[in-house]
Amino acid sequence: MLNLINKNLTYLQNYPIFKNNNDFVKKMAAKLNKDKIIVITWMRWLHKTSIVKEFLEKTKSTNYLYINDELDLQNIIKDDKDFFDLLKIYEDKFWFCNIIVLQNINKIKNIKQLILDLYKSKKYKIIILWNNIHIDTTKELEIYNDILIQNNTLSIIDWQNYFTYWNLPEVKFLNNDYFKKLFLDNIKNKIVLQDIITNYSIKTVISLYQSISKIAFLNKNLSIREFHRNIKGEWIDIALATFMDYIDFLVNSRLLKRCVIYDLKLDKSINTNVKYYFTDLGIRNTFAWENIDNNILVENMVYNNLITKYTEVYNWLNGRFNFSFYVKDKNIFIHITLETNSYEIKKEVNKLNKIEQKWEKVLILSHLDMINYKENIDWVKVVGLNNY
16 A cells, blocks of 8 residues: 555656646635635546646645545555555654545545545545545535636737637647647547546447537537437437436536526526537537537637636527627626627627616627727627637
């Protein structure tokens, strides 16, 4: 067991820090000081490990136990008893332990009870990374792979690169397009294999990939049944129940986010009509057999950045107009337009102005040639992508 302890500690100590995550580190420190437990989630390859290492370094933490169950190739830690035996060995060697980091620990038997026992002991601060175990009293902290939209220095070429590859740290460091695409495809396949195919014992892998590819091209709100009918009409042989399971698996693995409609007139959400956004645009592109329309990617990008800042983000309806997003917790109305001339843009502004409430209204111009456009018209803020 001591060898496993050293193997884990060496792995974490050698793990690279790709960027400064100071704001997230501060959130972690505040939450751990208050609650003594934190659950960090989101898609693989967003470097949750790197952020934890940065947290440990910036808080000058030294007496921590790090256990990544994917490093336990001999299956030494089978259950909670094995874990507590290992913890005792660690504490005997290092005198005490004040932080326990648990990563990918779903395979350990009785893991939820183990976490509760650690928490109830009040001896440790507990960091949990990537698992399907929900701690009832603990809200998950999600790591988002967003970009800073307010960066006015981005060129059209920069934006096109973001739409193609998005923002994964390793991909950004590669200069060759061929290797970028190859690396993204490798990441996609590893995520699907480890977190969906293996985790949920998928037998018909081709139907899973066909389903994800169809979702990648989806640009409108549909019910599950309607979406399934469309797929069946294109000779993809998949049962409705299986298709529903696939979507659940994709959401659970953080590859997809569901966004439902909010009807302003009824003042309620309509959960039967759903649009799906990928948490990474580069990976969305790798599921496509041809180029995805930039307008779909722009909308996905705006959604990804909205959910980094707000908790209640909906697609929304107001009478006969179907606009892009409604941020309910801040009462912000957002529409993305494809229009490029002033007259048509003014028409879109007038639609937004028909909303009686004097809440914040934003019209985003999605055409890349107009990324630096900025003007306020009436009650509506009109901005290019660089300004939102």
